[in-house]
Amino acid sequence: MSIFDELTKQPNTSEELQPPFFGALLRIVWQDVRSRMYKAIHDAGFADFQDAHFAVFSYPLPDGIRPSELARQKKMSRQAINYLITQLEELGYVERRASEGSDRRLIYLSARGQEIAETIFTCLRRLHAEWAEEIGHERFDVFLDVLKQLSLKVQESTPEASP
Amino acid sequence: MSIFDELTKQPNTSEELQPPFFGALLRIVWQDVRSRMYKAIHDAGFADFQDAHFAVFSYPLPDGIRPSELARQKKMSRQAINYLITQLEELGYVERRASEGSDRRLIYLSARGQEIAETIFTCLRRLHAEWAEEIGHERFDVFLDVLKQLSLKVQESTPEASP
DNA sequence: CCTTATTGTAAAATGACTTTACGAAATAAA
């Protein structure tokens, strides 16, 4: 059975993927985490938070950053980030505020924005606990450790990339 | 230092993330895999392959599936999938072909589409080897194993989800 | 057979961007 046939086939419930296909695994798990965060946010009453807003509500969260710097960080155009910031500002989740000196206005989370952030953290903490229990703490720690190593490796090979 | 302050802070080069933030780790690694696949496809000469096409070129690859079933599998509307299929058909990467009986037309990868699939597999195999070397085979195996476990767990809790 | 749900498309609307553009500000060069 060729590698192509293996992947081409519809998934049998008990079918296992072969080594090279961790792409699909990563995607599936990542999508689940993301949709859980989204659901948690909505369940917490922030119904107007949209999926695209994750571009801003992702690590590292904005805390006194210049719009253009934020754009670079999230790998978007200044205009695209500006579009999202404007929207999030209207929803009351971020603020543009001049810091000390009559410097330019920087981007901060508002109080409500920080509530969203906390909601995300709580969701992730719960998921962490649940999965660590399910998988076994030792193995899950290895998993997280490898993930951390990979993300560091990846970030240094792709300079100026953090989102 | 509160959990919020931790995440809010701009990343120092040698900064470590705390436990709950594997969301960011997953995202970073997944994005790297995806952009590598994209680059591999383009480097292989398929310059007209667009990012959105990954919706169709993802596990499980279409191999005689009904459009509406594909839409359900990839969690998109029938119209959205149809839009992509039409595009990929014009580019010569997929085919609509009636199978035995004058049944309805099903979706298959074309020969060129299979070349793209092989390109993706090659890219993933190379990445697999590179990372296993870097991380250490035993630990990387644990990593993949946990990933597999999580993706299975996630899929059964979210029925009809495979993309 | 008739009724009801599912399918494949089309057309229009929406959302999330990118591209083009430009004046205002900051930085660097002279």
Place this chain on the structure above:
DNA sequence: TTTATTTCGTAAAGTCATTTTACAATAAGG
């Protein structure tokens, strides 16, 4: 300091992926 150049923030228009609305053609169920 003055000038030149780059970076910045935004606006306006365009593009692309996707959803919504709609409908006729099948298929499935009773």
